[in-house]
Amino acid sequence: MTTPTSQNVAVLRCADCGQLDAGPRDLCPKCFGRLEPTLVPGDGTLVSWTMIRRPPAAFRAEGAYAVALVALDAGCQITGRLANPDDNATPGKRVVATALKDSVTIFTAL
Numbered sequence: 001m002t003t004p005t006s007q008n009v010a011v012l013r014c015a016d017c018g019q020l021d022a023g024p025r026d027l028c029p030k031c032f033g034r035l036e037p038t039l040v041p042g043d044g045t046l047v048s049w050t051m052i053r054r055p056p057a058a059f060r061a062e063g064a065y066a067v068a069l070v071a072l073d074a075g076c077q078i079t080g081r082l083a084n085p086d087d088n089a090t091p092g093k094r095v096v097a098t099a100l101k102d103s104v105t106i107f108t109a110l
């Protein structure tokens, strides 16, 4: 198996203190500075994930999917989807962002 290539992930960075935040929000929760869009590497570790077996109406056609919380190496946590949810995807597992679909980051566990 080849290792998937990591894509950058869109997050917010405080213009004053540099704090990263997944958003959406306008002000830095640490110093109330202005948050601006930025890109960071999509490498991180899996915090947790859960399977959505009864999707809301907007996603019903896609069937079941996995939502994941990922701690990016860059320094903030974001949610996304997990492309390969299985018994191998345990907390602390390395993940990479491998796609962006409808503004949702898709992560793949390595």
Ligand SMILES: [Zn+2]
Pocket: 014, 015, 016, 017, 018, 019, 028, 029, 030, 031, 032, 033
């Ligand atoms: Zn700040």
